Amino acid sequence: MSLFSWGMYPKIxxxxxxxxxxxxxxxxxxxxxxxISFGNGRSYGDSAINEKILYCKDYNNFLxxxxxxxxxxxxxxxxxxxxxxxxxxxxxxxxxxxxTKLITIGGAIASDVHGKNHHIEGCFSKCVSEFKIMLxxxxxxxxxAGSELFLATCGGMGLTGVILExxxxxxxxxxxxxxxxxxxxxxxxxxxxxxxSFKEFQYSVAWIDCLxxxxxxxxxxxxxxxxxxxxxxxxxxxxxxxxxxxxxSFALNNLSVKAFNWLYYAKAxxxxxKQRVSIDSFFYPLDSIKNWNRIYxxxxxxxxxxxxPKENSFEGLQNILTKISQSGKGSFLAVLKLYGKENKNFLSxxxxxxxxxxxxxxxNGLFELLDELDKIVVKYNxxxxxxxxxxxxxxxxxxxxxxxxxxxxxREKNNMSEKFNSLQSKRVEI
Amino acid sequence: MxxxxxxxxxxxxAKEIARTxxxxxxxxxxxxxxxxDLSELKTDIEVRSAVNVQxxxxxxxxxxxxxxxxxxxxxxxxxxxxxxxxxxxxxIAQKNWGECLNTINVNYTxxxxxxxxISNDFEKERRGFIVGISSVAGDxxxxxxxxxxxxxxxxxxxxxxxxxxLFKSGVSVLTVKPGFVATKMTQKLHLPERLTAxxxxxxxxxxxxxQAGKNILYTKSIWFLIMLIxxxxxxxxxxxxxx
Numbered sequence: 001m002s003l004f005s006w007g008m009y010p011k012i013x014x015x016x017x018x019x020x021x022x023x024x025x026x027x028x029x030x031x032x033x034x035x036i037s038f039g040n041g042r043s044y045g046d047s048a049i050n051e052k053i054l055y056c057k058d059y060n061n062f063l064x065x066x067x068x069x070x071x072x073x074x075x076x077x078x079x080x081x082x083x084x085x086x087x088x089x090x091x092x093x094x095x096x097x098x099x100t101k102l103i104t105i106g107g108a109i110a111s112d113v114h115g116k117n118h119h120i121e122g123c124f125s126k127c128v129s130e131f132k133i134m135l136x137x138x139x140x141x142x143x144x145a146g147s148e149l150f151l152a153t154c155g156g157m158g159l160t161g162v163i164l165e166x167x168x169x170x171x172x173x174x175x176x177x178x179x180x181x182x183x184x185x186x187x188x189x190x191x192x193x194x195x196x197s198f199k200e201f202q203y204s205v206a207w208i209d210c211l212x213x214x215x216x217x218x219x220x221x222x223x224x225x226x227x228x229x230x231x232x233x234x235x236x237x238x239x240x241x242x243x244x245x246x247x248x249s250f251a252l253n254n255l256s257v258k259a260f261n262w263l264y265y266a267k268a269x270x271x272x273x274k275q276r277v278s279i280d281s282f283f284y285p286l287d288s289i290k291n292w293n294r295i296y297x298x299x300x301x302x303x304x305x306x307x308x309p310k311e312n313s314f315e316g317l318q319n320i321l322t323k324i325s326q327s328g329k330g331s332f333l334a335v336l337k338l339y340g341k342e343n344k345n346f347l348s349x350x351x352x353x354x355x356x357x358x359x360x361x362x363x364n365g366l367f368e369l370l371d372e373l374d375k376i377v378v379k380y381n382x383x384x385x386x387x388x389x390x391x392x393x394x395x396x397x398x399x400x401x402x403x404x405x406x407x408x409x410x411r412e413k414n415n416m417s418e419k420f421n422s423l424q425s426k427r428v429e430i
Numbered sequence: 431m432x433x434x435x436x437x438x439x440x441x442x443x444a445k446e447i448a449r450t451x452x453x454x455x456x457x458x459x460x461x462x463x464x465x466x467d468l469s470e471l472k473t474d475i476e477v478r479s480a481v482n483v484q485x486x487x488x489x490x491x492x493x494x495x496x497x498x499x500x501x502x503x504x505x506x507x508x509x510x511x512x513x514x515x516x517x518x519x520x521x522i523a524q525k526n527w528g529e530c531l532n533t534i535n536v537n538y539t540x541x542x543x544x545x546x547x548i549s550n551d552f553e554k555e556r557r558g559f560i561v562g563i564s565s566v567a568g569d570x571x572x573x574x575x576x577x578x579x580x581x582x583x584x585x586x587x588x589x590x591x592x593x594x595x596l597f598k599s600g601v602s603v604l605t606v607k608p609g610f611v612a613t614k615m616t617q618k619l620h621l622p623e624r625l626t627a628x629x630x631x632x633x634x635x636x637x638x639x640x641q642a643g644k645n646i647l648y649t650k651s652i653w654f655l656i657m658l659i660x661x662x663x664x665x666x667x668x669x670x671x672x673x
Contacts, residue, residue, distance in 0.1 A: 001620075001623075018617065020614070058442075061470055061471070061473070061474040062473070062474045062477035062478050063473065063474070063477065064473075064477060065477045072477075074477075082478070085453065085478075086453075086477075086478045086479065090480070
């Protein structure tokens with residue numbers, strides 16, 4: 001069989017074993033030379049792909065909820081969407097949520113995901129008070145926030161063990177609605193100014209037209225939001241539009257992307273406008289289209305996401321956006337965001353600065369372009385997000401992550417290096 | 431809110447059915463031969479959905495216990511869902527009478543025993559719903575699986591007659607015919623991806639069909655077509671095939 005991640009690239013033959021019980025896992029760890037944990041397959045590249053895969057989604061019991069402090073204990077295969085279905089109606093929401101709710105708790109920890117409120121709340125690990133993990137020797141350890149194993153595992157891409165369960169704290173909400181403010185800017189300078197001046201909003205993210213050139217380079221729609229104070233809590237996932245098959249790969253081209261971007265930008269009012277939107281449309285717009293990854297065709301796609309330190313962001317982004325618009329390999333979804341301070345985890349992606357994420361379909365010439373972009377990222381002391389990556393070189397990766405040696409030593413010391421590996425970890429020699 | 435009684439609650443499909451009904455506000459009676467096997471599921475559902483979950487010992491082949499089991503339920507359920515099933519390899523079932531009889535009894539005799547009792551009550555009360563998980567394997571006997579298949583065929587026939595009888599009392603009866611489902615029972619088999627349903631999808635299909643008062647549900651729906659074709663192959667050809 002062939003299990004692959006969201007980018008549908010690479011596809012290799014692999015052997016999947018379902019995580020059902022601790023005793024079953026113990027035997028699996030003892031007898032399996034090398035494998036990687038796999039959640040719901042929403043990382044984009046090869047970070048959860050290997051010949052042997054431990055499929056964790058069926059390990060998904062809720063274990064305990066502390067109504068007073070809003071702390072949920074659950075198994076690692078639970079999806080964020082399941083938490084929302086249970087708890088929004090009782091007035092609770094995730095403290096940190098990425099742009100899809102279709103990921104597992106284990107995946108959220110392993111990628112140390114972040115969301116539109118990173119500048120205020122930080123990464124997912126900040127709402128994790130403890131978790132349980134099975135190590136390479138089969139021991140189960142309870143890991144408290146701040147310990148070395150915690151710092152290595154949060155953002156550690158599943159390379160320290162199999163996360164079994166976690167305690168996460170939720171936040172109180174009074175409404176399922178978001179007060180959204182949309183700011184339309186016409187160039188990169190305005191975009192940066194808008195991010196700075198609207199910093200007090202809980203949530204912020206910008207959609208950027210990466211095919212715009214010249215004076216319009218960096219024009220964007222900046223979406224800002226806070227939860228409303230009143231309104232109902234009647235949250236139900238709606239039925240989904242489905243993309244039933246892979247689009248032909250020529251469907252996405254320079255023209256169709258330009259047309260989409262033009263329409264999307266033109267539809268928003270000039271200047272500042274206000275809307276009231278639901279949780280799903282604010283946080284998870286793409287989750288409403290099942291299998292949206294198929295629009296990139298059967299060869300798949302990748303997401304290129306990097307971050308640059310704040311002081312270098314403007315110049316670096318200008319260079320990168322120019323390069324992309326010249327290449328004509330644009331994408332619908334180019335997302336820009338200003339991040340807050342970095343945490344102490346060894347391999348977490350966020351640092352204080354601007355991050356840009358772009359989707360590209362896999363085609364001839366793409367990886368050469370991305371190698372060029374890597375050079376600019378390196379020049380400005382930036383880094384690449386492993387959760388999205390499928391092709392970065394060892395050198396580029398290492399330059400972005402100064403703690404990598406610490407992480408490698410930790411893996412070595414605890415006999416993790418042989419046991420837990422993905423195609424990605426072998427490629428960049430994590 | 432009303433209770434739904436789930437018989438055979440230990441299976442992967444039953445687990446998702448239970449979660450789905452709880453999500454929609456139903457309280458649950460969950461039954462298995464050894465109810466302690468269900469305590470994790472009980473906790474899971476209570477944390478997820480804030481409904482009442484009671485776990486009960488119930489052996490579907492201990493026919494003489496069925497009446498008292500139903501009578502001791504303090505609040506009678508609004509609906510019952512029979513998920514119990516037993517499948518062993520055909521080769522074993524055709525050689526070993528104990529295995530063969532157990533296949534028939536778990537899939538058919540036991541279900542009849544408990545449903546006779548419950549349907550009499552529902553008929554009298556003129557309300558309620560009954561859901562039986564049968565199988566596409568019951569649509570036509572094949573050499574690869576005909577002992578299990580024939581027990582499911584009998585169960586499907588029983589449900590069909592029960593539906594006919596209870597129609598005028600306003601009690602609905604849903605026959606569910608899953609095709610391939612990715613569960614513990616099928617973990618070792620190599621199932622074609624496009625024809626294989628996840629338990630959670632089966633559960634949602636069942637909930638929707640039951641709420642809509644449907645009679646027969648194939649899940650995934652493509653199995654309706656597949657079985658239509660298989661049922662219509664003339665016997666003189668069918669007997670030569672290996673499908």
